[in-house]
Amino acid sequence: MIRRSLVVVLILLWGSFPAFSQEMKKEGGTPKGQFNFAPGAELLYRSYEKGSFLGDTYTTGLGYRLKVDFEFSGYPGIGLYFGTQGSSIQPNRFLGGFFKEVRMPETGIYLFHQVPVFENLTLRGELGYGQLQVIHGLSPSRFILDYAHFSGGLVANYNLAKEVLGIFDLNLVFGGNYGFLNGNKIVINDLDRTYVQRATAVQGVFGVKVRYL
Amino acid sequence: MSSIRFLGLSILPICLLLSLGACQEFIHNSFDTFTGKIVDVEGKPVADLELILTQDLDFGVSQPPVAKSIIYRVKTTNRGEFRLVVPARTDISFNTEYFLLLSAPVQFELEDSGMPALYRYFSFSTADRAADGVIDLGTLKIVRE
Numbered sequence: 147m148i149r150r151s152l153v154v155v156l157i158l159l160w161g162s163f164p165a166f167s168q169e170m171k172k173e174g175g176t177p178k179g180q181f182n183f184a185p186g187a188e189l190l191y192r193s194y195e196k197g198s199f200l201g202d203t204y205t206t207g208l209g210y211r212l213k214v215d216f217e218f219s220g221y222p223g224i225g226l227y228f229g230t231q232g233s234s235i236q237p238n239r240f241l242g243g244f245f246k247e248v249r250m251p252e253t254g255i256y257l258f259h260q261v262p263v264f265e266n267l268t269l270r271g272e273l274g275y276g277q278l279q280v281i282h283g284l285s286p287s288r289f290i291l292d293y294a295h296f297s298g299g300l301v302a303n304y305n306l307a308k309e310v311l312g313i314f315d316l317n318l319v320f321g322g323n324y325g326f327l328n329g330n331k332i333v334i335n336d337l338d339r340t341y342v343q344r345a346t347a348v349q350g351v352f353g354v355k356v357r358y359l
Numbered sequence: 360m361s362s363i364r365f366l367g368l369s370i371l372p373i374c375l376l377l378s379l380g381a382c383q384e385f386i387h388n389s390f391d392t393f394t395g396k397i398v399d400v401e402g403k404p405v406a407d408l409e410l411i412l413t414q415d416l417d418f419g420v421s422q423p424p425v426a427k428s429i430i431y432r433v434k435t436t437n438r439g440e441f442r443l444v445v446p447a448r449t450d451i452s453f454n455t456e457y458f459l460l461l462s463a464p465v466q467f468e469l470e471d472s473g474m475p476a477l478y479r480y481f482s483f484s485t486a487d488r489a490a491d492g493v494i495d496l497g498t499l500k501i502v503r504e
Contacts, residue, residue, distance in 0.1 A: 239431065242430045242431065282446075283385075286383050291388055331388045332389070334389075334444065335492060335493050337442070
């Protein structure tokens with residue numbers, strides 16, 4: 147129920163952004179249609195829902211995410227990201243104690259649309275799709291689990307400095323998102339299938355973004 | 360001559376990478392599940408019996424086999440059933456044999472050349488896995504010592 151409500155809220159927010167954006171443009175700001183290219187780096191913390199394989203088996207730590215936005219001002223943009231998160235394995239009934247270390251890299255793509263809220267603050271909605279790999283052990287004794295990660299979230303951009311060296315704006319980024327993970331490639335007995343293949347996650351991010359002018 | 364040497368040096372890392380891939384120990388995105396049922400000599404399910412799953416058995420001469428490392432220690436359900444899940448190993452990993460041990464003073468009654476024989480362990484491999492990774496060990500009879 148909570149999951150569905152969150153999805154509905156995110157979709158409504160997403161849908162309301164273009165209208166809101168039009169209003170703000172009338173009051174000034176970045177010229178509509180101007181191309182923006184904005185790489186950024188974020189610290190992230192993702193927590194998987196307990197009661198799922200990902201939530202019960204791994205204790206997650208702090209991670210990072212590198213991303214880059216491509217956008218024509220006033221229109222929805224597209225971005226690419228790569229990130230990873232530190233994790234450790236808890237006692238469990240699936241991995242047999244075969245592995246000591248685990249890594250969780252993820253690459254993905256997202257659509258976003260952002261609107262100015264105050265002079266230095268913009269708010270953006272993001273809808274993302276990523277491929278999360280849970281990599282246990284080291285080659286050739288690696289064991290990889292693949293998950294598709296669908297997410298939606300809200301991120302605030304606070305402008306720290308404008309036109310630094312006349313080249314870029316420096317922004318502080320913070321926000322969160324909620325995601326669904328689907329590991330339908332994973333082969334396992336039918337009794338444990340849903341537990342292992344499905345999960346939800348909440349994620350918080352904090353970082354900086356450089357927007358080239 | 361130098362071009363041949365250069366070609367060889369270029370191909371060598373690629374061959375090494377390919378051979379590493381071919382020697383992969385685990386099947387990605389795949390779990391093996393060992394299922395079965397423990398019954399007594401009368402065919403009744405044995406509940407709450409502790410089973411030990413291992414791949415590392417020490418066959419001592421003057422003692423029963425002992426697990427040098429334990430993968431899982433589980434108990435049978437009220438219906439005598441058990442289910443054990445591990446990451447699936449490739450057939451070329453040379454490590455596809457597993458052993459079930461009993462911690463209670465009981466032995467498996469297995470068929471050996473058509474005759475019943477008592478064993479302190481039950482060995483099996485992962486060669487006969489079903490499409491969903493399940494390896495059904497069937498009904499295993501135990502005899503109390």
